[in-house]
Amino acid sequence: MKVRNAGKHDDKVEIMMTPMIDIVFQLLIFFIMTFKIIAPEGDFNIKMPLAAPSEGLPDDNQLPPMKVRLRATDSGRLASIQLGQRTLPDFKSLQMQVRDIVGDDRGPGSVAASTEVELDCDYKLRFESVIDAITAVSGYVAGDGQNIVKLIEKIKFSAPRPEA
Amino acid sequence: MRLRERKSLDAAEGDMTPMIDMTFQLIAFFMVLINFTDADQNARIRLPSSELAKPADSPLETPITLQLTSKGTVLIAAEEVPVEGLKPLLLRERQILDAIPGKSAGKATIVIRADREAKTGLVQKVIKACQESGFERFALRAKQQVRDT
Numbered sequence: 001m002k003v004r005n006a007g008k009h010d011d012k013v014e015i016m017m018t019p020m021i022d023i024v025f026q027l028l029i030f031f032i033m034t035f036k037i038i039a040p041e042g043d044f045n046i047k048m049p050l051a052a053p054s055e056g057l058p059d060d061n062q063l064p065p066m067k068v069r070l071r072a073t074d075s076g077r078l079a080s081i082q083l084g085q086r087t088l089p090d091f092k093s094l095q096m097q098v099r100d101i102v103g104d105d106r107g108p109g110s111v112a113a114s115t116e117v118e119l120d121c122d123y124k125l126r127f128e129s130v131i132d133a134i135t136a137v138s139g140y141v142a143g144d145g146q147n148i149v150k151l152i153e154k155i156k157f158s159a160p161r162p163e164a
Numbered sequence: 165m166r167l168r169e170r171k172s173l174d175a176a177e178g179d180m181t182p183m184i185d186m187t188f189q190l191i192a193f194f195m196v197l198i199n200f201t202d203a204d205q206n207a208r209i210r211l212p213s214s215e216l217a218k219p220a221d222s223p224l225e226t227p228i229t230l231q232l233t234s235k236g237t238v239l240i241a242a243e244e245v246p247v248e249g250l251k252p253l254l255l256r257e258r259q260i261l262d263a264i265p266g267k268s269a270g271k272a273t274i275v276i277r278a279d280r281e282a283k284t285g286l287v288q289k290v291i292k293a294c295q296e297s298g299f300e301r302f303a304l305r306a307k308q309q310v311r312d313t
Binding site: 024027035039041046076126127129130134140141 | 187198218220232301302304307
């Protein structure tokens with residue numbers, strides 16, 4: 001009896017499902033719990049050596065930087081945008097102005113490649129307005145909504161304004 | 165004969181194969197999508213958004229991430245310091261970088277993840293502290309998002 005039983009059991013070797021399913025569910029729960037959707041992030045590159053370029057020898061190919069002045073209200077919201085001497089209503093028109101200045105010429109030696117934008121911001125201004133300004137001058141999304149047309153890539157900050 | 169067959173069907177447990185197939189599919193899905201590289205991201209920082217902020221094609225060379233909170237403190241590595249106290253830490257970073265052959269502070273990129281409500285003056289103070297410590301390349305980080313203004 002014993003022998004027959006044992007022999008029969010050996011013949012019917014079954015894969016043990018339960019531990020495998022346990023582990024599989026554990027893995028599944030782990031990955032679900034640690035999963036989070038994050039918005040992709042990107043960088044705006046800014047090269048700012050300590051020695052101010054304006055103090056060095058002026059480069060002949062270097063146009064004077066476009067000055068963008070951002071003023072802030074007391075609460076830090078954007079009060080006004082100025083490009084050179086002109087006051088602009090919003091970032092859209094700032095972008096239009098930059099597009100007019102830069103034109104369609106691209107590549108080395110073009111206006112877009114040699115112009116520099118200098119951002120002059122109030123101390124209290126919120127950082128998001130700075131990013132908006134950088135977005136406006138550095139490029140725009142082309143009409144098809146896919147490609148990015150680059151405008152000015154050289155961006156720097158002017159000397160910080162004192163805390164008012 | 166028929167009876168015996170039915171008996172064997174009864175003994176069988178429910179068919180596990182489709183369930184296991186699905187479960188493995190799910191595991192594979194979450195495994196592929198999971199991203200552990202966001203260890204330097206902090207939920208306290210709400211980044212400003214920009215439609216042009218595309219993720220970089222190639223990783224930055226020697227990135228050092230500084231996170232500026234809306235309160236005006238800087239998170240560097242695991243430490244939280246006021247903006248004024250940033251410089252000793254940066255000088256330490258610089259010494260470490262200079263000690264490693266092939267790396268230098270001039271080549272390193274400071275990634276600034278500033279909160280959207282942080283004051284610009286503080287961002288500039290952070291940049292100034294970095295400049296004085298010998299760093300020159302900066303990247304302002306923003307979230308990729310189309311804004312309708």
